Amino acid sequence: MHFINPEETFDVAIHRVGNRALDEDIHLSKTLTFYPAELTDTLYNFFLKPFKTDEYFQFKTDENPVFEFVKNIFEDPKQLFQNSLRIAEHLFKVGAHPKARGGELFVVFFPDALMEGENMSVVGIFKSESKDRVLKTVPNENSYEVWTEEGINLSKIDKGCLIFNTEKEEGFIVASVDNSKGEEYGIWADEFLGIMQRQNEFFDTENTLNLCKSYVMDKLPEEFEVSKVDQVDLLNNTMKFFKEADVFELNDFADKVLTQDELKQSFEDYKKKYEEVYEVDVNDHFEISKNAVKKQARFFKSIIKLDKNFHIYVHGNRKMIEQGVDDEGKKYYKLYYDAEN
Numbered sequence: 001m002h003f004i005n006p007e008e009t010f011d012v013a014i015h016r017v018g019n020r021a022l023d024e025d026i027h028l029s030k031t032l033t034f035y036p037a038e039l040t041d042t043l044y045n046f047f048l049k050p051f052k053t054d055e056y057f058q059f060k061t062d063e064n065p066v067f068e069f070v071k072n073i074f075e076d077p078k079q080l081f082q083n084s085l086r087i088a089e090h091l092f093k094v095g096a097h098p099k100a101r102g103g104e105l106f107v108v109f110f111p112d113a114l115m116e117g118e119n120m121s122v123v124g125i126f127k128s129e130s131k132d133r134v135l136k137t138v139p140n141e142n143s144y145e146v147w148t149e150e151g152i153n154l155s156k157i158d159k160g161c162l163i164f165n166t167e168k169e170e171g172f173i174v175a176s177v178d179n180s181k182g183e184e185y186g187i188w189a190d191e192f193l194g195i196m197q198r199q200n201e202f203f204d205t206e207n208t209l210n211l212c213k214s215y216v217m218d219k220l221p222e223e224f225e226v227s228k229v230d231q232v233d234l235l236n237n238t239m240k241f242f243k244e245a246d247v248f249e250l251n252d253f254a255d256k257v258l259t260q261d262e263l264k265q266s267f268e269d270y271k272k273k274y275e276e277v278y279e280v281d282v283n284d285h286f287e288i289s290k291n292a293v294k295k296q297a298r299f300f301k302s303i304i305k306l307d308k309n310f311h312i313y314v315h316g317n318r319k320m321i322e323q324g325v326d327d328e329g330k331k332y333y334k335l336y337y338d339a340e341n
Contacts, residue, residue, distance in 0.1 A: 001054050002164065002175065004122055005112040006044050009037075011077070012109075013084035017091050017127070018102035026092045032081050046154050047108060047126055050177045051162060053291045055202045057195040059163075059171035064194040065090045067171060070123050073109060074165045077121070080109045087125060094191045099184040103129035103158065115164045115173060126160040127188075128152045159188045161195075173198065204283050205292035208248060211274050211282055212238045213300060219270045224263075227323055228304045229333075232314045235300050242293045250284040306333075 014033045018024025035043060059067040069083040069090075084107035091105060108124040132153045138145045161176040174195050178188045189195050197203050216234050220226055237257045242248070254264045275282055304312040312333060314321065322334040 001116075002051075002122075002162070003114040004044075004048060004110050004162075005114075006041065008110065008112040009040060010044075010108050010110045011080050012043070013081050013107045015084065015088040015105045015107075016102070017088050017095065017105045019098075019100050020092060020096040021098050021100070022102075024102050026088060028085055028088060042154065046157065047106070047124055047160065048162075050157050050160060051175050053202070053295065054200075054289060055175070055206075055291070055295075056198045056200065057174040057176055057189070058167070058198050059174060060194045060196055061169075061171045066125075066193050070163050070172065071168065073123050074121060074168075077109050077111070080107065083107075091127075091192055095187060097184060097187055099182060100187055101129040101158075101184070103127050104152065113164065115166055118166060120165040122165065123163045124160065125163070125193075126157050129158040130156070161193060171195075200289075201287045202289040202292045204286035205242070205248070205289040206296060207280060208282055208286075209238070209242065209292070209296040209300075211271060213296075214274065215267055215270050219266070223266055229314065229321055229323060232302050232304060236302055236314065239293070239297055239300050242288055243290075243297075245288055248283075248286050248288050304333075 012033050012035065013029060015029055016025075016027035018026055059070075061067055066087060069086050072083050073080050084105075087107055088105050104127070106124070106126040106128070108126070110122040110124060113120055113122045130153050131150050133148045133150050136147050136149055156179065157177070159178050159180065161174055164173040164175075167173055174193070176189055176193065176195060178185065180186075180188065213235065216231050216238070220231065220234070234257070241253060241257050245252075254267065258264045258267055271282055274280075302314045304314065306312065312321075312335075320336045322336075323331070324334065325331050
């Protein structure tokens with residue numbers, strides 16, 4: 001995990017970057033932006049609050065403009081402003097998607113930070129696209145003056161990244177957030193920053209959970225006669241294993257979750273094909289990232305949907321639910337329980 005010292009002041013450049021596809025302009029500042037000391041904590045929280053996980057990336061270093069601009073800043077922090085101009089112009093160039101939104105671009109140099117116990121500097125690149133209207137009231141002699149103003153919502157940043165001045169040859173260590181949805185998603189990370197996920201414990205955990213889910217939902221029903229209850233039960237047992245274990249060992253996972261020899265072999269065969277199709281290596285041994293487990297738990301759905309009438313949430317104990325068909329051909333589930341809450 002990382003830490004950026006909130007006691008240290010930081011330099012910031014702000015530019016307005018529009019969308020060329022919508023005939024919007026780019027507005028470049030002529031100097032760094034001055035901010036009063038009382039705003040330091042507000043800006044610090046605004047920039048850094050979104051970065052809560054230990055999911056990290058790295059720049060692709062071949063022909064990557066942002067990587068070069070950031071490298072220039074680390075080599076000479078006095079060049080922050082000049083390189084912020086280049087960063088803004090690059091974003092203006094690549095962000096010409098019809099769904100992309102214009103906004104204020106902040107390029108910040110944080111002089112004092114920690115990453116895995118090592119002191120270093122950090123460059124932050126943030127983009128705010130959402131504007132809110134606020135009601136302003138000021139008392140006068142007889143009553144109040146009332147008007148509205150438009151401003152940036154301080155509760156969230158739309159896109160952002162933190163680049164840590166370490167492992168330069170591998171493309172630095174980068175934390176990134178992107179709240180885009182739909183067609184715009186991916187422009188920030190892929191086309192602008194040019195980053196890829198670091199292969200650490202977070203990557204290994206997330207990658208293996210994706211493999212397990214894909215196997216249970218897609219491959220298992222093709223090879224074996226399984227019910228939805230069986231699939232949900234296997235997903236639950238997979239998530240239970242990752243929540244309770246500190247280290248992933250493929251053989252240990254197979255013995256505790258898959259249990260049957262034919263399932264173990266089927267999973268091993270599917271793992272090899274998965275690695276070929278997605279061009280990834282799924283490691284057999286790694287430390288489990290609990291943050292990655294928490295993130296993936298949202299996508300492991302323990303729900304059985306029955307027509308449009310019922311949803312059955314299955315949280316454990318496969319023996320407490322039975323499935324059958326009555327004399328008229330109607331399918332049914334039978335549930336056993338001790339107490340009604």
